[in-house]
Amino acid sequence: MGVSSRVIKRTATTIAIPLCHLFNLSLKTGYIPQEFKISRVVPIFKAGKKDDFGNYRPISIIPAFSKLFELIVNDQVRSYFNCYNLFSNAQYGFRKGSNPTLAVAKFMDAIFKRRKDISLGIFVDVKKAFDSVDHQILLKKLEYYGFRGVELELMKNYLVQRYQYTDINGFISEFAEILAGVPQGSVLGPLLFLIYINDFQCATEFQSFLFADDTSLFMSGNNLENIQIKSQAELHRVEEWFKANKMQLNSKKTRFIIFNLPKTRRSEPFNIEIDGAV
Numbered sequence: 001m002g003v004s005s006r007v008i009k010r011t012a013t014t015i016a017i018p019l020c021h022l023f024n025l026s027l028k029t030g031y032i033p034q035e036f037k038i039s040r041v042v043p044i045f046k047a048g049k050k051d052d053f054g055n056y057r058p059i060s061i062i063p064a065f066s067k068l069f070e071l072i073v074n075d076q077v078r079s080y081f082n083c084y085n086l087f088s089n090a091q092y093g094f095r096k097g098s099n100p101t102l103a104v105a106k107f108m109d110a111i112f113k114r115r116k117d118i119s120l121g122i123f124v125d126v127k128k129a130f131d132s133v134d135h136q137i138l139l140k141k142l143e144y145y146g147f148r149g150v151e152l153e154l155m156k157n158y159l160v161q162r163y164q165y166t167d168i169n170g171f172i173s174e175f176a177e178i179l180a181g182v183p184q185g186s187v188l189g190p191l192l193f194l195i196y197i198n199d200f201q202c203a204t205e206f207q208s209f210l211f212a213d214d215t216s217l218f219m220s221g222n223n224l225e226n227i228q229i230k231s232q233a234e235l236h237r238v239e240e241w242f243k244a245n246k247m248q249l250n251s252k253k254t255r256f257i258i259f260n261l262p263k264t265r266r267s268e269p270f271n272i273e274i275d276g277a278v
Helices: 005-010 012-029 064-083 100-113 135-144 149-159 188-197 224-244
Strands: 038-045 056-061 118-124 162-168 176-178 207-211 214-221 255-259
Touching: 005 012, 005 064, 012 064, 012 149, 064 188, 100 118, 100 207, 100 214, 118 224, 135 149, 135 188, 214 224
Parallel strands: 038 162
Antiparallel strands: 038 056, 118 214, 118 255, 162 176, 207 214
């Protein structure tokens, strides 16, 4: 489906009716054309040595017709979740009227409201979060949120039997099947990721702030030792959630900060362990 967006715009009046018919058939049957599920990956050079593949960022290009179809599905799924207030209050990413500033403001507000207590903030990093989404787990979560019949079949067909190929200066690789993750560069991908992590806050007593794949955890109390013990116990529950959802924590990039700690106690040791690392 190598049709550019420019061509689609110029022929919009001609193709609108047959394209609408095609989209309606997909919505009624749950079937998605295989051509909609093939992505072209183009490596973009970032910096450093050009012969080091780690210095390139892969950009996934989705077929233009597929993006149009995804816009329709995205609007319907979002409307459904918003209508029944299914999104967690901890979600701040990829939502209308939300941005990183709001997530930071809410986190700072939590600290301010407990300014008489000692507060702990943990900033969790997840390895390749969007690429780690397990399709079967995601489908089970969609079913939990009320997807049935054709609607669930549509989401299943959207996720499975997806392929991608790499294009480097006109040299094309063989097709490779995508077995996990939400499609990069897609319209639906960010929304499906939100749904995948939506139940995270139910797994822990930490107050959580989620923005895309950035996870911030908050806890407060008047006793540093109790905070350490409780936070460690909750971190184990956080680890269990990520393992159950087949996502891997990055302990090397995970950090914590203690707020409102009296100067006389700042030399006291405070260690917490996550994913086997202190």
